[in-house]
Amino acid sequence: MNFEQIKKHLQNMGASGLAVPLLLLCILAMMVVPLAPFVLDMMFTINITLSIVVLMAVIYAMRPLDFNSFPSVLLFATLLRLSLNVASTRVVLLHGHDGPGAAGRVIEAFGEFVIGGNFAVGVVVFAILTIVNFMVVTKGAERVSEVSARFMLDSLPGRQMAIDADLNAGILTREQAVTKREEVRSEADFYGSMDGASKFVRGDAIAGILILFINIIGGMVIGPVMHDMPFSEALRTYTLLSIGDGLVAQVPALLLSTSVAVLVTRVADPGEMAKQIGAQLFNHTKVLYVTAGVLGLVGLVPGMPNFSFLTLAAVCAAAAWWMSKRARDQATTQSSALDQAALAAPKPAELSWDDVGQNDVLGLEVGYRLIPLVDTRQGGELMSRIKGIRKKLTHELGFLVPPVHIRDNLQLAPGAYRLLLNGVPVAESSVHPEREMALNPGRVFGKVEGIATKDPAFGLDAIWIEKGSREHAQSMGYTVVDCPNVIATHLSHVIKQHASELLGHDEAQALLDQLAKQTPKLVEDLVPKALSLSVFVKVLQNLLSERVPIRNLRVIAEALAESAGRTQDPAQLSGLVRVALGRQIVQDINGMDPELPVMTLAGQLEQVLQDSLKSGGAAIEPGLAERIHKSLSDQTRQLETSGQPAVLLVPPGLRPLLARFTRQTIPGLHVLAFDEVPESKQLKMIGAIS
CATH class of the missing domain: 3.40.50.12790 (FHIPEP family, domain 4)
Incomplete structure (x- = not known):
């Protein structure tokens, strides 16, 4: 590559493409290039600021994948801190004999203000920070990262199978399935990277301990030997500088270790951490009332700090009273709104022929425990799943699948549902809305705890498991689906079984109208000249009853137009149409x-x-x-x-x-x-x- 090509390549990269490589080179250069104390102060301040920014970004991230660049950020922050340790070590050992301010104001401040200029106190504080960082936060975050990565990789095949099942059932479009697969892959890569990135934090903590002792030992040798300092003064000066340098590095290290622990312990529930903790920790006013009672009892014990305990008891009781009052006010407001709506409701009209309703073509009746699944205001997903199924089956079968009318039925068991065709029940089953179904695809590697059952659509062996056992079941080879998916798949299977009963004269005429836009002469010669609409409908119903889609309507119409002169028998015409559709039929069987x-x-x-x-x-x-x-x-x-x-x-x-x-x-x-x-x-x- 010549100079012009290199220049063109750099121009294409632009400023954003050069920022990261230049930053990395600058960080590595600090290990070998001497830095002035003023520059060290700026870099230490930047390091602390970066750690705080990373911690805040982790706390306010909605979910772990929103900060999927965290492993790379952690690597850069660790390299920056180690580079500053090397640079500050050089300054401390070269100019430490000049006094505490020789290594910059930041190190001097941590050595004098934080530990009061007492190197014994400094050693204790540094030891405590190191133990907290290394033994508690870092070890815990490393273990959580390792377990999360292992379970994520074990559950990867099961999650991919679940996405494929949703795609085949029509719950997901192809684009949504691609997005979900990419999300699953990114999540696996992220937790795998976090497992390795946690080792950076552990190594950094060990390096901080070693650098502290190296600085102290080096100072006790360099001070008396090279600068004729008394041993006690050299011990005090270099120890204070080394501890100040170590504390400057340990504080950002502790912040980053905390960031790692916070990120890997977050669940996949989107939402701000502060809102999640507040909503779950103070979900019931009983928690605060009981806490206030315990604090009040402790505050009444003689010899205890009564003022502190009684004050906090009063605060907890006041907060519980305020939360209870707010809940009552909200309930009163909702009740008033319902009363006003009832008063504003129109008076019942006289009966008419409009009140004689027709049975719905497709119906779904649910027990009262399944109502939240169909209520979008309560986060129910069943309506959107059914819409996806109708879209997929309409494309597969070749005609518009009618809407599914959903209503509650108090005569059913709480977790039961019933599928109806023209008002007549054709299938029913029951589900556990608080659990998920683990399907046995034929080969699993263990057992999971739950309620044994059968898949209502295909009769496969299945187990109703707790929602928290989803990843464990997927790692065992089970395909896990939720309740809306179970009901939607059953509905899809019933629609396919009874597709011929869903097609009537109106649907057949609509198909002919659509075909007439492309081949008007063919439709004009076919119905009603060659065949009546009733015979045409019967032929289409015969094909659907034999699981032959009618999406290739032009071929069907041409075959009927050619054969109508020989026979008007729907059964014989259906056989002749099947011959014309032979390639499609065989293609659907073995591809x-x-x-x-x-x-x-x-x-x-x-x-x-x-x-x-x-x-x-x-x-x-x-x-x-x-x-x-x-x-x-x-x-x-x-x-x-x-x-x-x-x-x-x-x-x-x-x-x-x-x-x-x-x-x-x-x-x-x-x-x-x-x-x-x-x-x-x-x-x-x-x-x-x-």
Whole structure:
């Protein structure tokens, strides 16, 4: 790289890009460049100021990740303090014989004012500060950082799986999932960095102790030998200077150690620390009343400092009375507002035909303990989760999923909920709103304490755990979801199961209107010229009942337009449309895999079923049906366990019969006709049903 390239590179970096490297070079230069006492005073003052700024930034940070540059800041502050120790050591040993002011006003002030010019007191004060910093704050912060980093890394796979589950359930958009994954990765990096950064603080504390003893020993040697000072005077002078220098370094070190401890002990709840502590420490007036009573009793004991204890008891009692009065005033204000609203409410009108309501297409009824989950004023998240599910399923299924009307039902158990379709219950379950569900994905590395249960959507083994055990369960391999997620996933599963019942004439007409904006001639020739709207609706419902999305509406309309002249039977038209949608159907089953593993019917069984259809039979003989069902169920279970899709490939005439036969009892089985598999797919025969 020539000079012009270097110049251009520096211009691109700009002032902000050069600030950090230059600062680091200046800090390292202080170790080798002699500094005047005035410069030392300025740098010591800057060091103390920086420590205070860092401590205030940590206290007012809403959450630990808001100060994710803290490990780097801690490294720079530690290097600055060590550089100042080296620079001050040079000045103390070179000019200490000139008196206490030879190393600058800051060191002199700490040596004279803080410890009163008594080196014995200075040694004791320095020892106490060092013990507090090294043995209490630094050791505790180091242990918390280590444990936090370990648990964060152990829970990382489970948290990633939870994000994927929320994305698949429609609770999160793709952009939100990317943001959450980045946040999880940043949090893991942050706690890992904090685990290493806490070692800087520990090493700095040890270095401060060693530098103090080195300065004292060096001064007792240099003073008498090089400057002909009496040993007692050299001991006093250099000890005072060394202790002053050590205290100047220990005070910022203690502030930074406290900053580390505060940051790593904060929970992930956003909010200012002062407000959190105030709200949680004085949450109940009983706390202050009991405290006032204890202080009052101690203050009445003869020989105790009665004035101090009785004064603080009065202060606590007054604060408790004020908090109780404020709570009563707020309750009175809310009650008055409710009374005024009740008076202002309109009088009930006479009954009319408008009062004869229709059943909601989709409904959710909840017990009274689940009301906070659906009340946005109380922080309920279920409404937003349901909105995300509707958006995702609308895109997947190909039509607008109707709104979900939520209401409370006092006849239900407190933690129960019920899902309704056209006013009729189709599913119900119960949850524990104060707990979270830990799902067993099939492979876990231990057990967690909780209430055993089943996932209401898919029947997986699960445990209701305490919210504080979330990270522990995730580290064991469980997928942990909260109550709104459990209910939303169950709702999503029910909507998919009953998608055909959600599509009616109005929805079908809306789909045709949307398609007419792109292909008006196709829609004009299809409905009502070639097909009636009722037949079109029935075909779409048949596809949805067989788990075939109708999002590719143009292909469906073209296939119907071509086949309407041959038949008007919805069942036959549905089979012809499935052939046109073959690529989409197979794609949804096994994606881009070039091979499609399939099962077939044994020749004898296929002939029996064909003969039954020719003779007008619409069902399978009971004994034969039971044996076929058992064989298909066993094969499907084995394939699902191995991670392969279960596909039964049959002749076109048998497909509707076998699809109806297995739709409800073997939901994991896909029944395809020979002509529905695109030519680009290679078939892999894995067995025959006999």
